[in-house]
Amino acid sequence: MKAIVYSQNGLPITDEKALYELEVDKPQPGARDLLVKIHAIAVNPVDTKVRAGSPADKPRILGWDAVGVVEAVGSEVTLFQPGDEVFYAGDITRPGSYAEYGLVDERIAGHKPRSLNDADAAALPLTSLTAWELLFDRLEVTAEEDAALLIVGAGGGVGSMLTQLARKLTKLTIIGTASRPETADWVRSLGAHHVIDHQRPLGEQLAALGHKEVRYVASLTHTDSYYPQLIEALAPQGKLALIDDPESLDAVPLKRKAISLHWELMFTRSLFHTADMQRQHQILQQISQLIDDKTLQTTAGEHHGTINAANLRKAHALIESGRARGKIVLSGF
Numbered sequence: 001m002k003a004i005v006y007s008q009n010g011l012p013i014t015d016e017k018a019l020y021e022l023e024v025d026k027p028q029p030g031a032r033d034l035l036v037k038i039h040a041i042a043v044n045p046v047d048t049k050v051r052a053g054s055p056a057d058k059p060r061i062l063g064w065d066a067v068g069v070v071e072a073v074g075s076e077v078t079l080f081q082p083g084d085e086v087f088y089a090g091d092i093t094r095p096g097s098y099a100e101y102g103l104v105d106e107r108i109a110g111h112k113p114r115s116l117n118d119a120d121a122a123a124l125p126l127t128s129l130t131a132w133e134l135l136f137d138r139l140e141v142t143a144e145e146d147a148a149l150l151i152v153g154a155g156g157g158v159g160s161m162l163t164q165l166a167r168k169l170t171k172l173t174i175i176g177t178a179s180r181p182e183t184a185d186w187v188r189s190l191g192a193h194h195v196i197d198h199q200r201p202l203g204e205q206l207a208a209l210g211h212k213e214v215r216y217v218a219s220l221t222h223t224d225s226y227y228p229q230l231i232e233a234l235a236p237q238g239k240l241a242l243i244d245d246p247e248s249l250d251a252v253p254l255k256r257k258a259i260s261l262h263w264e265l266m267f268t269r270s271l272f273h274t275a276d277m278q279r280q281h282q283i284l285q286q287i288s289q290l291i292d293d294k295t296l297q298t299t300a301g302e303h304h305g306t307i308n309a310a311n312l313r314k315a316h317a318l319i320e321s322g323r324a325r326g327k328i329v330l331s332g333f
Contacts, residue, residue: 002333003099006062007058018051027095063098065090087288123327131158147172157327177197241263302328
């Protein structure tokens with residue numbers, strides 16, 4: 001089968017060897033696996049980070065968002081059958097979705113939303129799982145809670161979904177950050193009550209909105225740059241959740257306010273085969289239903305054409321530029 005791979009980390013994305021096409025063997029499903037013929041994928045920041053920083057002793061297939069049709073199932077599969085349309089974000093320890101076929105454990109896959117085309121559905125799994133887990137599993141927000149949530153980087157993939165989930169499923173006041181007018185408009189359209197500029201002092205802007213302090217902060221990008229401001233903005237006994245990779249993070253300044261720190265990594269459940277691993281299937285099933293009943297919308301931003309090495313290099317370059325809005329999707333081979 002055709003796959004797009006890398007075999008040398010750290011190459012600039014302008015180098016054709018940074019991502020290239022290769023013929024590889026078609027995988028065979030294990031006991032709880034689905035063999036999926038992949039129709040569409042999305043590109044995430046984790047794709048670029050792995051390509052840049054993780055050495056590969058053999059050609060590695062990236063990609064952790066996919067939509068496709070189940071072609072075969074393992075001997076212990078109970079949640080799906082051949083012919084089902086599925087969407088999933090996969091397992092970072094396994095070959096990814098930049099390929100004609102992929103394997104995924106049934107416990108971390110969901111039935112694709114019926115109302116979306118393949119590309120628009122491919123934008124959803126990784127960001128939906130991350131946003132849902134951050135909001136409800138890490139911050140433990142309740143539906144009826146009257147508090148303020150500050151989302152740093154609300155215009156990105158995770159931020160776009162987190163903004164929607166918080167607006168539609170909770171009573172939180174949502175304050176998103178964005179630095180460009182078009183991104184600010186996007187964040188407002190997804191349900192943010194207020195949008196502030198993360199290139200300006202956050203505290204002053206929050207105070208101007210009447211929110212001198214916030215109960216929750218979701219820091220999705222450049223946490224180390226904003227960290228002192230986030231601590232200042234958080235109310236005593238507030239909660240800080242993050243998903244990015246600061247070079248270091250000193251937890252001591254959180255003590256005075258008894259602020260709790262929460263890491264969200266969508267891959268944790270599949271990485272450790274946790275007892276609640278199947279919760280990701282349940283979350284994706286809920287996301288699918290919320291899409292089909294028009295509560296949520298896809299966060300697909302740009303369609304970069306068919307799934308090939310050249311288009312994927314362009315997608316990686318856009319993500320690395322920091323100017324991507326929503327999700328970058330590709331479909332077909």
